[in-house]
Amino acid sequence: MINVTIDKKALQVPEGTTILKAARMAGIDIPTLCYFELNGMNFENKPGGCRVCMVEVKGRRNLAPACATDVTEGMEVFTSSPRVLKARKTVIELILSDHPNDCLQCEKSGDCELQALATRMGIRRIPFNGEQSTYKIDSTLSVYRDMDKCVYCRRCETMCNKFQSAGALSGVNRGFPSVVGTSFSKPLGDTSCINCGQCVQVCPVGALTLVDNIQDVLNAIADPKKTVVVQTAPAVRVALGEEFGMKPGEIVTGKMAAGLRRLGFDKVFDTDWSADLTIMEEGTELLGRLTKALAGDKNVKLPMFTSCCPAWVSFYEKNFPDLLEYPSTAKSPQAMFGAVAKNFLATKMGVKREDMVVVSIMPCLAKKSELAREEFAVNGNRDVDFSLTTRELAHMLKQCNIDLTQLPEEDFDNPLGQSTGAGVIFGATGGVMEAALRTAYEVHCKKPLPRIDFEETRGLEGIKEATIDFDGFPLKIAIAYSLSNARKLMEEVRAGNPNGYHFIEVMACPGGCIGGAGQPYHHGDSDIIRKRMEATYREDAGKPIRKSHENPDIIAIYKEYYGEPCGHLSHEQLHTHYFNRQSTVEFEK
């Protein structure tokens, strides 16, 4: 243990503790800007670049960055001396002097860390009048980049490269024009970007924001010719409440359904339902591949990877074009829902395909890009028309004067509204795996599961591995979130799958969809993600039915429409194929 004095408060902290963390232990909150950590997920952005957290250390020539300086024995730290306050204010003034300061119109207003910092430090005037950086606005279908607002904290870059290993963003230029940019300043959409949106989730300011589709949806609802149906993803219900001041982890499923109805959606359905459908298709596909492999078929591709995360799909299309036959061909639950709605449901409701508008509420930015995949449309009419994030839904409710906290609990509509606990847990890392195991086990072993909860698939570890006893057959599974973890597994598969995995689940975001880029900003507080995860499993435990293949509406739709999982019609509507989208750089000769 190390003895240290911070603002005259003596304390003992373990060796290797930074001044920032030691101060927090002492209840002293040193402000930061670039520093970002996902506590417990072994992930940190610590460039020591913004210089907001500077503190005075007795005997040291210059000020020290609290985030990057470890305490040493006998260290005496002052976090708010006149010298520190002067420096900290000046640094913030400098940042603001190269910032548009258009807070009133900024999407991040109220959620902006720079704004909060300026308020906290009592900045009333920016003494420096000088040049401001200007860059071209750039946007994909998911991510909107206004780099004029960039404070060069590098969080997005760290998320993109270290967390996801996507490699789309990095520091470019030097000196004053330094900014986070793309290779060769290409539009983000033309790079290796996978639209996971984690850059948006961590951006402290309004430089990276989402592409807002609220008005598109309001227009559709206002159009009397259109039948507008909405589906809501599993992770939304455990996070939406946060936007209305509720505690992280409060489940608002019923209130959300009521809110959507108040907004004027004609039918309020549940993506959890199509998650159950996904399990039927994906689980059947897995069992099919395993059966073939056990029969000695050498052409079967194992392990099978899940395919419900669109950022992950984009990632392997861009990085592993040689392994495109490994992931399941099952569409994501969002896409499956769209296909069912625009085919089965539209017919059943007597609505023309063109007159039905399918909206999804997702914790995700990548879903905005996924719905635009050409193969997810019929004659240019998309299966899913618009995807809103959890944050957009909250904004839309507020715009329409709907206070979520005051709403009653209501049910989803039928027939695409009833779901099982298996569908619910899709929102957390390991959830798809657990849901698939619940069904695959019972279908394969033809007997009920001895225990329904697979503890080995749960938790926030980056890569989890387990062997599940399938009635004598050892099913080897792995679960990863963060695509840099997924990359490790893909490399293993490329090297011949030495660990003999059969089934691997991948989700791009921290903790799975519950940490998605469309969720309320967590500002690095991973306890929020933990609470959402607990809520997810709580919701599952409270469900009367917890296995996808026992969902009566799922059983019914196979009987009435699809015939059997992985049958002809489901192949047509519920499965897809992948493309080599490796980005190439062309050099002039």
Added chain:
Amino acid sequence: MHLLICGGTGCTASQSLEIVDKFKAELKANNLEDEVQVVKTGCFGFCEKGPIVKVIPDNTFYTEVTPADTAEIVKEHIIKGRKVNRLLYLDPKEKEHVSDSKHMNFYKKQIRIALRNCGFINPENIEEYIARDGYAALGDVLANNNPTATIDIIKKSGLRGRGGGGFPTGMKWEIASKNHADQKYIICNADEGDPGAFMDRSILEGDPHSIIEAMAIGGFCIGATKGLVYIRAEYPLAIHRLQVAIDQAREYGLLGKDILGSGFDFDIDLRYGAGAFVCGEETALIHSMEGQRGEPTFKPPFPAQEGYMKKPSNVNNVETLANIPVIINKGWEWFASIGTEKSKGTKVFALAGQVNNVGLIEVPMGITLREVIFEIGGGIKDGRKFKAVQTGGPSGGCLTEKHLDTPIDYDNLIAAGSMMGSGGMVVMDETSCMVSITKFYLDFTVEESCGKCTPCRVGNKRLHELLDKITQGNGTMEDLEMLRELSHVIKDTALCGLGQTSPNPVLSTIDNFWDEYVAHVVDKKCPAGQCKKLMQYVIDPELCIGCGKCAKDCPVSTIKRTDYIAPGHKLASMEIDQSKCIKCGACQAGCKFNAISVK
């Protein structure tokens, strides 16, 4: 007999390679090619007077030689034994020719340790290096097989890092030697970036083997089997000579496996930098070598703990390394006897600016600025007045008359508000505007900032903008206060040495030339007459004969005739409309009657 011809970059640019060829041809024509050897050496340092040709053994030092002079030198000096007087150095004071360089003021006070072989040997011939005790130190160190004792010698010698930081080299080696790892690296920092500085380039061009030998010694001491030289790609000659030297050293078994039968393996690779100034900072340098963006990271971890490829690495500057073999050969006591209490040995400076003798000099620590500028440098050009000297490159400070008798060492320069830096020394005379000079240095640091930390990325930009505002005549006294305050915050908060020192020119000029700043801000005048916006071209009506040439020369038609006819003149005088004048100076240049002056 030997003819030593400077093959450094400077003299090469002045046709020294042609001089080499011409000499060879002339000697051949006279059947002397077996008697006289023509040697292309490294830099002699006296670049002001280059190209240099030195004749051995009589030490005749010819200056400003052209290819056309070669025939005369061969015919007169070599064949007839008569020196070519017109090519000898002319002492400006004594008005006498000086034949031997050791009697020239430029060389008298120099002690050449790091530059010991520059100008003496052919850098592309390992045997010439060996003939001057080359690789003897490496042999000793390997034979003694006691790294700790060798590190101790370096520690006792008092050698400090010559790249600017001044960190004790022995201590650096000791720390690196104590960190255990399967692979360690010794890295030579040859990313010389200060404007006008060329110490490291000259050593690499003139004596590359000394660096190879020192790296091998360092490698042995810290337990590294791999050496890397990070050298800027703009130094093609240095790269070439270093590569030739590495190849030769490998051939002679002085690099590679089992060096001199000691069992010690060591080899060196070159890594090219793209010329970013910040890559001279050791962590940025390491990131650049790793293929990452060249930007510094917070220390600790120091490179000695976690350096290149996360392995313990020791980074030394070229000049630092050049001192190592001599210290081993001559002993630490000898080295420690030169210099001041805390700064031992010598320092190489690139002397530039408004002095008579510009060039590369190596002087003992403790020498005064006055000795350097007025004796070695031969005083200020054209008899003008000394105003300031900038040391430490763009991050250093401007020192004045009152600092001239300060003995130069690491600590005194910092106390005076400047720093040693890597050895840039720019002398300024009364025609230099200190605000513009400061703006020039900030221009450099703004351009070269990596952008990572706020104070350097935005703060230096704002400093530059304030300075620009002042030189445009729009500054206020509040701006001066802001300059000072912002400079202090930047020094206090920037991440790396670049940012922490970049306000030094601002602070030192504000301290030493406050009146000049005030003149710009309050009187709207530039005392040195350099700031265009603050200049006025004025026509003296008494001297103007009214010829009207100035009005014709003026590109913006701002000169008109007045009603006033001076006594004795026939035509009315001309007048400049100051509101339209663009200060191009065309009128003044064209006036034959000296009637137009700058105020």
